[in-house]
Amino acid sequence: MVDIRKNAPATGVSELFQLLRDGRPRTRSELAELVGVARSTIALRIDSLMELGLVAPVEDAASTGGRPSSRIAMQADTKVVLGADVGASHLRVGLTDLSGTCLADSSRDLLVSAGPERVLDTVAELGSGLLEQLGRERTDLLAVGVGLPGPVEHSTGQPINPPIMPGWHGFDVPGYLQDRFGVPVLVDNDVNVMSMGERQAAWPDVEDLIFVKAATGIGAGIICNGTLLRGADGVAGDIGHIRVPGGAELLCRCGNYGCLEALASGPAVARKLQESGLSAANGRDVVALVAQGEQEAVRAVRQAGRDVGEVLSACLSMMNPSVIVIGGSMALTGEHFIAGVREVVYSRTMPLATQHLQIVQSVSGMDAGMLGAAMLALHHALSPESIDEMLAARV
Template sequence: MPAVSGASDLFQLLRDGQPRTRTELADLFGVARSTVALRVEALMELGLVAPVDDAVSTGGRPSSRFALRTETKAVLGVDIGASHLRVGLTDLSGARLVDASRDLLVSEGPEAVLDTVAELGAELLQRAGRSADDLLAIGIGVPGPVEHSTGRPINPPIMPGWHGFDVPGYLHARFGVPVLVDNDVNVMSVGEREAAWPDVEDLIFVKVATGIGAGIICNGALLRGADGVAGDIGHIRVPRGADMLCRCGNYGCLEAVAAGPAVARKLQASGHAAEDSLGVVALVNQGDHEALQLVRQAGRDVGEVLSACLSMMNPAVIVIGGAMALTGEHFIAGVREVIYSRTMPLATQHLQIVQSASGLDAGVVGASMLAIQHALSPESIDGMLAGVSP
């Protein structure tokens, strides 16, 4: 069905949000106005395109301009953390309709966690007054490595029972829509870019919490790498950590030196009560001198690794997120101190090193973006059009 398959290209053009007449579209594609009319009709039947209400400018005549319709359909963005679950329902422009969160241990296993995701998803659809038919896709971030082609977690250290679990299949059985799964830091980097740096092509998002990892956007796209483990910077060796054993079995990994638990352990050794990253943040906020010094040093260690990363990638922006970023300028000052002393001026002249703007919301925003990108991709639109008669 050529006319309808051409509808997908027409849709991609309309994704810029600009309304166009049938004649304008016919000119842009070099096809007959009648062909365009068929394509527009197919997209309207799917609820993805609608006439624009410009009655005012045309004196009351029915509008002849058409545009992408973002508000009729929705996607679900899911952020699964070590001990929390956040879910948001957004429309196709990324605008949040409703959201919910739940304290829940990822270690309870995939069925328990994903059943809760399904329950919250259904609840959000209801609260927003949407039917299951309005849902186009689900995006999920999980705290571990994910095989990109299948969406299955691969040997995730803090997710017992999840290895190889068919996350997309499990939720597809409940909602009947495509399910995109990715590592949480990758998802957060997409969310942070969408929320704060939409025009930046090269960005590194670093999460510093119980572990350390990075999500890398280069040439405007998420970098997954050959085995899907790009951004695994927590196990790069830092000189200061030569005698520190990491949970990975190597000595001197950045994570063993500068992540939340490493700093918390040092504070405990000198009699402070700091269980984890948030305990460290609390001490910093109280102005504890030792906590300030240790957090600054952790920032320097992270800066050491990042200075190598930015010599290689030359990003425009480095965003520091995760619980340790809540210590604010103390941590970031350490990062900046090392980066500006170690890196060639040409690579840092326009560099911005900032705290995450979307904060704890980056996971849900990013997961929604993955779902929207997939839902509006040529492949998805072609699939939807296959069910429509031209």
């Protein structure tokens, strides 16, 4: 993982907190040696962090004689952040502690096409309900993270011409939610935050990873050299709108023909099954039919995996990741979808690029977006700059 201490300014208290963010208890002497200051200076900085409720003493360390040395560690349970995963047809909202552990979550079916006000009001409603459920005050909330199913301008948090989100272009999502929660709001593309959540949960030491979400839409979050790759305009990884030969003249929701999403997404597979006489209105129905052993559904899902594998083969040659993670509702079909991906990727890509490659199902499952959005909020809330702001507000 990237060493967050590299970017921590030498402001003393905030620098010290970055050392303690890993959750490992340390004595004052150990901290003084690591930071390179006197033990008395460390004691003052620890006192400041304790006043903020961010660190506290834990069980005594073994002593070599005399008074035992108290160890200091981050207090993960004193504050919380809110993560919101806004999908094309659902919302999933969760509260996590400062270690990223989910404390409570809630979900609701809601089309993103209902518009920003209705969707974000529902996020605020669910988030406020979770705070009340846990007996938390609004002052316990440090930040909110949101993942949206479309391109997002990272500097402003505003959606930019999202193809499946009518009424969202240029909408001030951070400002709208900040008015309701009174804390900083961070916004990014949903697959980007999923890649962050999955890496945190299962692949913390992997530097090059592609997370593929295959659900109502198809997209990819790219971790390159340990850093999330957004691109110049925030659309890196938008593989769902790459034209594929098998798409023929299928009309995509973005207005173009032949996109991967129009061929291999959950709704696209459902339409194919309808044409075969099966009852399937969406990706969930496809998953249910596969679980029932319906062979036509299994064949359609396997082919959808092959179609995604075609695009990933090109991505693999460009990015050379060591792990490809498959998430979203289509991953819930078990090995059938992933087997199709593997079949094409391993047969179409140079052996040197695949000799150590793992193609796996998401560990976080349907929680990946919510957990990733919470990580987005955590990285901001616990940054050196944010800690400095907390200290300044205390004076």
